[in-house]
Structure formats: C-alpha cells, structure tokens
Amino acid sequence: MTNMTARRLPSYVAHMTKFLPLAPLERLISKTADRVAKEHPEFFDRLDEYADKSYVIVPTDLDWIAGLSFQNEHVQLRLSRSLNAFPNRDVLVKAPILSLLNLLDGEEDGDALFFSRDLSIEGDTEAVLALRNALDDAEIDFLYQIAQLTGPFSRPVENGAKTLMNHLRRKKASPDNSMDSMGEMHGPYPS
Numbered sequence: 001m002t003n004m005t006a007r008r009l010p011s012y013v014a015h016m017t018k019f020l021p022l023a024p025l026e027r028l029i030s031k032t033a034d035r036v037a038k039e040h041p042e043f044f045d046r047l048d049e050y051a052d053k054s055y056v057i058v059p060t061d062l063d064w065i066a067g068l069s070f071q072n073e074h075v076q077l078r079l080s081r082s083l084n085a086f087p088n089r090d091v092l093v094k095a096p097i098l099s100l101l102n103l104l105d106g107e108e109d110g111d112a113l114f115f116s117r118d119l120s121i122e123g124d125t126e127a128v129l130a131l132r133n134a135l136d137d138a139e140i141d142f143l144y145q146i147a148q149l150t151g152p153f154s155r156p157v158e159n160g161a162k163t164l165m166n167h168l169r170r171k172k173a174s175p176d177n178s179m180d181s182m183g184e185m186h187g188p189y190p191s
Helices: 011-019 022-039 042-052 097-105 110-115 125-138 142-148 151-170
Strands: 055-059 065-069 076-080 091-095 120-123
Touching (some): 022 076, 022 142, 055 097, 055 125, 091 097, 097 142, 097 151, 142 151
Parallel strands (some): 055 091
Antiparallel strands (some): 055 065, 091 120
C-alpha cells in the first residue's frame, strides 16, 4: 500500500470524461466483468447472500455512475450520468476513481480510506464488506483482464496501463490533483 497515492485524477483528465459516450465504456466494463466472472467463480460463492444486492459506485471525480448486481453468477452493469437512474440501490459507494481502482488492486485499505473520508458508504454496510472480501479473496488483476480484450495487443496494453497506474500512485498530492483544489466533479447527478 502506498503512502503518497494521488487519490484523484488530474482535473483536466477528469473533465475530459464528460465527453465520453457511456455505451462503449459500459460494453468494455461488462466484457471485462463477464471474463472475470468466468475465471473466478469463487467470487460468487464468497459473495453468497449479498449477490442479489444492488451496488451503486460513484467515482466522485468522474462524470458517470455504475450500477452493479451479481445475480446468477453473472455481473450486470449499467452506467448512467444520473444517480436517479438507480432508485432501488442497496449500497452507495463514493470515492475518487483512483481510490476505487487502488481498492480493487489491494493498494489501498478500505478502512483507512473510509476514516480519511476519501470513501463514503451509504446503505447495507454488510453487503459492502462481503463485496470487498469476495474481491480480496479472488485476487483479480483487473488491468490484466481489460488488456486481454485487446487480443494480440494485450501485453503492451497491460504494461502501459500498469505503468500509468504506478505513475499515478507515486504522484504526490499537488494543487492540480489534491482534494482541496479540485473538489468533487459536479456532474448532472445529485450528490
């Protein structure tokens, strides 16, 4: 776990996400999730009774929101720019995208992020803990999984993505990426 993690994307990168169409991003994430689900069926066993919960993830420095459910050993994902698109959510998790990615990779401790107020959780906290434990136990390399979708380019895509993530993780907080100067992304969704 790194001590000097830049928890937010640089503001110019975050603002560029406003122009990303959600449909291709949703397909990319869904394909990755399907691939992970096939390779890690133990994830669903570990999630157990919390698989039928509705999880909403809000990357606070981006302009989109993800709704997830894990029914019948299948990941169902939907992206939206409005929190109102997920009225029946059981769990709402808010954090900057780099913190969320660092949690997935085991580079950040969820408890530390929560107590530093970089991570907020509303709703069924037991479901969040079950999801975190299932992800930790499965030891999924998400950058590897995404890179595999690029076929013969998977190795350079994976290496490039990991180099970029390591660079962002080592970057010290500065006025361009600190929480005080950037604040949350003020997207169309209510916070």
